[in-house]
Amino acid sequence: MQQILYLIQKEFRQVFRDPSMLFIIFFAPIVQTTVLGLAITVDVKNIQTVITDYDNSTASLAIRRKFKNNPYFSVSGYVESPVQLREKMDGWGAQLAIVIPSHFERDLVRSQQPAIQVIVDGVDGNSAGIALGYALGVLSDYTIDVAMANPALAFSARRIPLVAPLARMWYNLDLESKNYMVPGLIAVLLTMVSLFLSSMGLVREKELGTLEQLMVTPIKTWQLILGKVSPFLILGFLGLAMMLLVAFVVFQLKVAGSLVLLFGLSALFLLTTLGLGILVSTLAHTQQQAMFISWFFMVFLVFMSGFLFPIKNMPHWVQLLTYLNPMRYFIIILREIFLKGSSLKFLLNEIFALVLFASTILTLSSLRFQKRVS
Amino acid sequence: MKFAPSNQPYDTGNFAVFTKNLEKQFGSFTAVKHVNLAVEQGEIFGFLGANGAGKTTAIRMLCGLLLPTSGSGTVAGFDVWRESEKIKQNIGYMSQKFSLYNDLTLAENVEFYGGVYGLNRKTIKEKRHELLDSLGLTASAGRLTRDMPLGYKQRLALGCALLHNPKIIFLDEPTAGVDPEARRNFWELIHELADKGKTVFVTTHYMDEAEYCNRVSIMYQGEIVALGSPQSLRHEYKKASMADVFIKLVDK
Amino acid sequence: MSRIFPIIIKEFIHISRDFRTLIVVIVLPVVMLFLYGFAINMEIQNINMLVLDHSNSPESSSLIRKFSGSDFYTVLPFDGTEAEIETIFANREADMALILAGDFAAEHARSPETTVQILIDASDPNAAQAIRNYTNTVIQFYNMAHGAKPSFEITPTVWYNPSLKSAYFFVPGLAALILIMISALLTSVAIVREKETGTMEQILVSPVRPVEIIIGKVVPYIILAFLDLIIILNIAYFVFDVPFVGSLGLLIFCSLLFIFTSLSLGLFISTKARAQQVAMMMALVATLLPTVMLSGFMFPLSSLPAPLRVLSHLVPARYYLVIIRGIMLKGNHFLQLLPQVLALAGMAIVLMVVSARKFKTNLEG
Numbered sequence: 006m007q008q009i010l011y012l013i014q015k016e017f018r019q020v021f022r023d024p025s026m027l028f029i030i031f032f033a034p035i036v037q038t039t040v041l042g043l044a045i046t047v048d049v050k051n052i053q054t055v056i057t058d059y060d061n062s063t064a065s066l067a068i069r070r071k072f073k074n075n076p077y078f079s080v081s082g083y084v085e086s087p088v089q090l091r092e093k094m095d096g097w098g099a100q101l102a103i104v105i106p107s108h109f110e111r112d113l114v115r116s117q118q119p120a121i122q123v124i125v126d127g128v129d130g131n132s133a134g135i136a137l138g139y140a141l142g143v144l145s146d147y148t149i150d151v152a153m154a155n156p157a158l159a160f161s162a163r164r165i166p167l168v169a170p171l172a173r174m175w176y177n178l179d180l181e182s183k184n185y186m187v188p189g190l191i192a193v194l195l196t197m198v199s200l201f202l203s204s205m206g207l208v209r210e211k212e213l214g215t216l217e218q219l220m221v222t223p224i225k226t227w228q229l230i231l232g233k234v235s236p237f238l239i240l241g242f243l244g245l246a247m248m249l250l251v252a253f254v255v256f257q258l259k260v261a262g263s264l265v266l267l268f269g270l271s272a273l274f275l276l277t278t279l280g281l282g283i284l285v286s287t288l289a290h291t292q293q294q295a296m297f298i299s300w301f302f303m304v305f306l307v308f309m310s311g312f313l314f315p316i317k318n319m320p321h322w323v324q325l326l327t328y329l330n331p332m333r334y335f336i337i338i339l340r341e342i343f344l345k346g347s348s349l350k351f352l353l354n355e356i357f358a359l360v361l362f363a364s365t366i367l368t369l370s371s372l373r374f375q376k377r378v379s
Numbered sequence: 380m381k382f383a384p385s386n387q388p389y390d391t392g393n394f395a396v397f398t399k400n401l402e403k404q405f406g407s408f409t410a411v412k413h414v415n416l417a418v419e420q421g422e423i424f425g426f427l428g429a430n431g432a433g434k435t436t437a438i439r440m441l442c443g444l445l446l447p448t449s450g451s452g453t454v455a456g457f458d459v460w461r462e463s464e465k466i467k468q469n470i471g472y473m474s475q476k477f478s479l480y481n482d483l484t485l486a487e488n489v490e491f492y493g494g495v496y497g498l499n500r501k502t503i504k505e506k507r508h509e510l511l512d513s514l515g516l517t518a519s520a521g522r523l524t525r526d527m528p529l530g531y532k533q534r535l536a537l538g539c540a541l542l543h544n545p546k547i548i549f550l551d552e553p554t555a556g557v558d559p560e561a562r563r564n565f566w567e568l569i570h571e572l573a574d575k576g577k578t579v580f581v582t583t584h585y586m587d588e589a590e591y592c593n594r595v596s597i598m599y600q601g602e603i604v605a606l607g608s609p610q611s612l613r614h615e616y617k618k619a620s621m622a623d624v625f626i627k628l629v630d631k
Numbered sequence: 632m633s634r635i636f637p638i639i640i641k642e643f644i645h646i647s648r649d650f651r652t653l654i655v656v657i658v659l660p661v662v663m664l665f666l667y668g669f670a671i672n673m674e675i676q677n678i679n680m681l682v683l684d685h686s687n688s689p690e691s692s693s694l695i696r697k698f699s700g701s702d703f704y705t706v707l708p709f710d711g712t713e714a715e716i717e718t719i720f721a722n723r724e725a726d727m728a729l730i731l732a733g734d735f736a737a738e739h740a741r742s743p744e745t746t747v748q749i750l751i752d753a754s755d756p757n758a759a760q761a762i763r764n765y766t767n768t769v770i771q772f773y774n775m776a777h778g779a780k781p782s783f784e785i786t787p788t789v790w791y792n793p794s795l796k797s798a799y800f801f802v803p804g805l806a807a808l809i810l811i812m813i814s815a816l817l818t819s820v821a822i823v824r825e826k827e828t829g830t831m832e833q834i835l836v837s838p839v840r841p842v843e844i845i846i847g848k849v850v851p852y853i854i855l856a857f858l859d860l861i862i863i864l865n866i867a868y869f870v871f872d873v874p875f876v877g878s879l880g881l882l883i884f885c886s887l888l889f890i891f892t893s894l895s896l897g898l899f900i901s902t903k904a905r906a907q908q909v910a911m912m913m914a915l916v917a918t919l920l921p922t923v924m925l926s927g928f929m930f931p932l933s934s935l936p937a938p939l940r941v942l943s944h945l946v947p948a949r950y951y952l953v954i955i956r957g958i959m960l961k962g963n964h965f966l967q968l969l970p971q972v973l974a975l976a977g978m979a980i981v982l983m984v985v986s987a988r989k990f991k992t993n994l995e996g
Contacts, residue, residue, distance in 0.1 A: 007497065008497055012495065018487055041920070043935070046935070051934065079933075095962070097957065119783050121784070124789075128799065129931060134795055138761075169770075170746075172750075185756055215480060217476075218473075224495050301654070323669070
């Protein structure tokens with residue numbers, strides 16, 4: 006036990022003596038959580054919109070005003086012809102175009118169902134879909150306006166019964182993506198720091214030759230691993246605490262559930278990533294290789310975690326692969342505790358999976374990490 | 380092999396290091412071939428050879444850092460195959476790189492290695508004073524190791540490897556890259572250790588250093604090509620210096 | 632000039648000996664391409680819908696049938712109370728709930744507008760948004776089937792990517808990511824490695840001029856980056872059917888410009904960093920993260936907060952993404968891309984001049 010304490014003490018002395026390490030461990034998570042939390046948004050705002058109005062009537066003006074006053078749209082201008090419109094869209098000057106046909110008002114009054122065209126730049130398919138949805142919303146809003154202002158024009162509302170949906174959003178009333186993204190981001194940053202630091206830390210000792218020196222001491226393999234892992238566990242906790250603070254101060258995000266549970270399960274997850282770091286260190290001879298191998302792992306971990314891309318929508322075989330990704334479970338845990346305040350009993354499956362991963366990876370890495378040189 | 384101690388009674392416990400046909404292969408490359416050694420307790424045993432002759436591989440097998448491919452051996456009476464952890468409790472080892480942490484102070488390095496060897500706090504404190512004192516480094520105890528001259532680092536590293544009072548000490552190229560004066564000082568230190576009854580197993584590629592050893596073995600391409608005291612080897616090959624002996628052996 | 636070749640050859644030998652780096656350079660891009668191309672789909676496909684039908688009438692059944700008839704919904708009939716929905720959401724067994732009140736049929740007959748309650752688990756706001764849109768559409772279809780007629784029609788048209796395929800968006804974007812990864816990240820690390828191991832000094836005392844050293848170090852990575860570009864374009868075109876509307880020559884020209892800009896960035900980083908670990912971290916912070924986050928690679932620039940939107944003008948990939956997507960999907964010609972080309976060229980020149988100065992003083996000092 007005492008041997009482990011000395012290892013931990015040594016590790017802390019080294020970390021606190023190296024400014025760039027301090028930067029990576031403390032400053033980077035704060036900056037990254039802030040900047041990335043602000044940047045990672047699937048919200049679609051400021052949709053660049055142009056309007057082609059062939060009618061120039063009271064009705065078409067009303068529609069133009071509707072878009073102008075809507076915070077999601079930023080109407081950048083009016084174009085005169087299809088050729089101009091094409092140029093504008095080709096040149097990235099607009100993402101959305103509304104084309105109001107001539108005689109729009111007249112046909113509206115005559116109940117001839119004129120057609121408004123909504124053109125969207127589909128390059129970014131996801132945003133395009135959302136922008137289209139917003140535009141349709143604005144236009145159907147207008148439908149109601151028309152009906153209210155002129156019951157004669159209303160689509161026979163009094164004769165035909167309608168079903169109107171009233172949607173309520175649970176857990177995230179304003180549909181703010183930061184509520185969803187920041188917990189995920191915390192998981193990603195925690196993985197990144199713990200994986201890179203533990204793998205590179207061990208390989209650095211390999212490069213310097215100090216690991217060989219440790220290997221000829223009577224210290225046990227598990228003591229050595231524990232001594233290398235615990236400091237990073239503690240540093241991970243510090244980083245986590247700081248990211249929670251950023252979440253609260255910058256994003257007004259409070260953890261709805263139990264903090265103790267959050268930290269406890271984070272420890273479980275950190276054991277997994279730190280174990281993975283040790284495993285990586287046994288595969289690498291130089292820090293550069295350790296970096297690249299860790300990076301390779303990171304790409305898969307992040308991609309298949311459901312952080313950015315919903316797992317549900319992946320092809321079946323990829324979905325099966327995601328079950329092998331410890332981060333998948335941790336992201337669920339963080340989001341649930343953060344947003345829903347879920348208690349232990351709702352997370353049992355995820356916890357079980359993480360326990361399985363932590364023990365498997367730690368066993369595997371202790372087996373590979375022998376007190377011998379290769 | 381005429382140097383093989385085959386006529387010795389097979390009581391390996393009497394020897395600090397004893398090997399029989401110890402061999403190590405990396406893939407198809409044989410780094411160490413049929414090494415037979417019997418190092419007496421209290422002896423300074425030199426392990427000579429050019430770079431890449433297999434010295435480091437051999438020493439790593441003896442320290443329990445590397446499993447042999449075949450053959451047998453004991454260190455301090457413990458088997459290299461099965462009892463490597465027991466071996467580690469009884470040996471000190473210093474690698475070519477000195478293995479101190481450059482970003483720790485001298486005192487912190489001593490404390491750390493003392494802790495890893497499982498000494499208690501009190502002993503560590505005593506040993507730290509004793510060691511830094513004997514090296515004349517008490518005033519520099521709080522300095523970072525990276526700022527110290529190589530000669531000091533080397534002696535401190537040796538001190539760290541001796542904190543747990545081992546019976547046998549393995550030194551892998553301890554004098555590589557150190558200036559001649561520091562090299563001589565270091566060999567004086569080795570002799571002091573031998574006087575205290577410790578066995579010193581040292582590798583070097585400086586042939587002049589062979590003269591400081593009780594016995595030497597010369598390794599060439601993984602094999603031991605000569606073994607004996609420096610005087611007897613010079614006599615046998617009719618050369619004035621060990622360097623000439625070495626060149627003659629290698630030229631064959 | 633002939634003195635450069637030994638350096639180039641040496642660098643290639645380094646790269647080809649280092650098996651793990653080679654994997655990163657060749658295999659990782661291809662793997663990422665396939666993952667992004669095949670596995671990303673932001674569309675919601677299967678919505679698990681709890682239905683609390685307190686009405687149990689022909690009218691309510693008819694509405695529910697509209698949902699169960701759609702490919703997107705899995706209808707889960709539910710007898711419990713509304714409080715129990717909470718537990719089901721917490722267990723992630725359903726994404727939404729449709730609640731039909733006991734007087735649904737009566738209201739439907741009597742009043743012009745009958746409200747149905749919809750609860751959506753919005754912990755994923757993107758999905759929640761989509762679920763709400765789908766649900767509204769289904770209900771609209773139900774209304775239309777019962778005779779409602781809107782006062783005007785809306786005809787949505789999608790240009791450039793009519794089926795809204797994610798691959799059209801991500802695959803060209805990945806080219807930017809991979810190019811900057813190789814040209815900025817690998818070069819900076821490679822140069823700092825030589826500094827760290829002291830081999831840089833060895834080269835510096837030889838009669839080779841600093842410019843030649845830089846060129847020699849950089850050329851292999853240009854070639855590697857270019858190789859990756861060719862691989863990406865082929866996979867994009869032949870595997871993912873991403874259209875290629877514009878001019879290939881223009882794309883190659885602009886890509887070389889982008890590679891050049893990225894290399895300048897890598898050189899700039901290498902003049903600043905002394906240790907590989909530091910170079911790696913700086914390169915990550917200066918290249919990879921902004922390229923993923925602040926370039927429009929994944930998240931629309933227009934949605935960024937204003938300060939970050941300003942900052943994004945400093946990210947080279949921002950311009951290259953417009954170029955590559957513009958050429959491949961929209962058939963942009965040179966004049967349309969002139970602002971982007973000028974921005975990239977300007978950045979490259981500034982970075983080159985600054986790092987050349989730095990490099991020189993480093994050598995002399």
